[in-house]
Amino acid sequence: MSQAQTIRKTFADGKGILRLAPNWVPRSFCIPGRRIKLHPDDYYALGGERGGIDERWLSSTTPADNGPLTGKNEGISHLVAGNGKLVPLTDCVDELGAELVGERLWNEYHAWPVYSKFFDNLGPLPHHIHHREEHARLVGRHGKPECYFFPPQLNNHGGHFPYTFFGLLPGTTREQVRQCLTDFSKGDNKITNLSSAYRLAPGTGWDVPPGVLHAPGSLCTYEPQFASDVYAMYQSLVDDQIVPSSLLWKDCPPDRIGNVDYLLEVIDWELNVDPEFAKHRFMAPIPVRPEAEMREDGFLEYWICYRSEAVSAKELTVLPGRSVCIRDAAAYGLIMVQGFGSINQHKLETPALIRYGQLTSDEYFVSETAAKNGVQITNASDTDPIVMLKHFGPANPELLPAK
Numbered sequence: 001m002s003q004a005q006t007i008r009k010t011f012a013d014g015k016g017i018l019r020l021a022p023n024w025v026p027r028s029f030c031i032p033g034r035r036i037k038l039h040p041d042d043y044y045a046l047g048g049e050r051g052g053i054d055e056r057w058l059s060s061t062t063p064a065d066n067g068p069l070t071g072k073n074e075g076i077s078h079l080v081a082g083n084g085k086l087v088p089l090t091d092c093v094d095e096l097g098a099e100l101v102g103e104r105l106w107n108e109y110h111a112w113p114v115y116s117k118f119f120d121n122l123g124p125l126p127h128h129i130h131h132r133e134e135h136a137r138l139v140g141r142h143g144k145p146e147c148y149f150f151p152p153q154l155n156n157h158g159g160h161f162p163y164t165f166f167g168l169l170p171g172t173t174r175e176q177v178r179q180c181l182t183d184f185s186k187g188d189n190k191i192t193n194l195s196s197a198y199r200l201a202p203g204t205g206w207d208v209p210p211g212v213l214h215a216p217g218s219l220c221t222y223e224p225q226f227a228s229d230v231y232a233m234y235q236s237l238v239d240d241q242i243v244p245s246s247l248l249w250k251d252c253p254p255d256r257i258g259n260v261d262y263l264l265e266v267i268d269w270e271l272n273v274d275p276e277f278a279k280h281r282f283m284a285p286i287p288v289r290p291e292a293e294m295r296e297d298g299f300l301e302y303w304i305c306y307r308s309e310a311v312s313a314k315e316l317t318v319l320p321g322r323s324v325c326i327r328d329a330a331a332y333g334l335i336m337v338q339g340f341g342s343i344n345q346h347k348l349e350t351p352a353l354i355r356y357g358q359l360t361s362d363e364y365f366v367s368e369t370a371a372k373n374g375v376q377i378t379n380a381s382d383t384d385p386i387v388m389l390k391h392f393g394p395a396n397p398e399l400l401p402a403k
Contacts, residue, residue, distance in 0.1 A: 020080065114224060313389060333391050
């Protein structure tokens with residue numbers, strides 16, 4: 001059987017739902033927070049030089065950009081085919097096209113243009129930026145809007161610094177930021193002196209448009225985002241660790257390296273110095289329907305990422321012992337964070353511990369047709385709810401009412 005036949009048979013047998021294998025990604029500059037259920041012996045499964053595994057990428061067709069040691073298909077999710085073979089999700093999207101992601105997204109992107117991840121770092125990350133489309137395009141990339149949600153199930157501890165710096169203080173001048181960037185190689189450039197830190201709360205989230213400086217805190221984070229791994233680090237010292245200057249100039253056009261004024265140009269100044277940043281970027285969950293009505297029907301569902309047109313997400317809870325039909329207007333990737341049961345004929349399980357390379361039944365991709373027809377989710381427990389997180393692509397037709 002050819003790979004194309006394998007993909008189509010698995011897609012048909014699964015009634016438009018694909019089971020995905022865990023997709024672990026290391027980062028050389030990170031220390032794992034150990035909350036993403038990987039076995040304690042496996043956080044450095046790829047070797048110390050590659051760094052600790054502190055990310056699991058979800059429904060991803062985006063290759064990780066981890067430098068010259070990056071492995072083949074690193075960051076790419078894989079279909080678990082009916083014959084047990086693992087097939088890159090990129091190949092599935094190429095083969096199935098609009099049958100998988102829907103006509104609307106396929107006609108515009110000819111791709112699945114988003115992914116999500118669990119980011120699980122013990123300490124904070126440097127104040128950094130994801131480029132806007134016009135700057136990312138200069139190095140052959142896309143801009144990167146992203147959103148955060150902090151699942152309570154994955155935050156049994158807060159790590160070393162459960163606060164995130166966002167943006168710049170109102171009144172901050174370009175010259176102040178320019179001086180920090182000029183001082184990058186002199187030790188601590190103190191750029192977070194020009195920013196505000198916000199305490200992170202499990203069960204809530206934030207919207208982070210491209211061009212906004214941010215230094216993510218140490219809660220385990222569910223991050224729906226556009227399909228890009230573009231970034232540059234603007235902080236030189238974080239958590240007592242020096243950030244290499246190569247990361248300051250990452251994704252900078254070769255002819256702009258060394259040009260601090262270009263780094264300033266990458267910043268969306270208006271968004272960064274917004275005096276009502278929290279009002280415009282913080283996201284508390286919004287019920288998709290009246291809560292009493294949903295509870296009567298056996299479930300609770302909330303928009304958890306809804307301020308960005310590029311990506312959105314929901315949290316779905318199916319109450320103990322209940323079976324519900326859930327319809328959505330677009331394709332989505334899902335990851336389980338609590339409970340067990342089934343979605344159509346597929347098993348849903350939330351593992352407590354996962355070995356590197358082990359298969360699971362906690363992650364699926366639901367095609368647009370299956371989503372629109374409705375999936376039957378059954379909670380097999382009499383006591384424990386099923387909780388799953390679902391991320392969607394750009395311009396979700398259901399998103400507007402949530403704003």
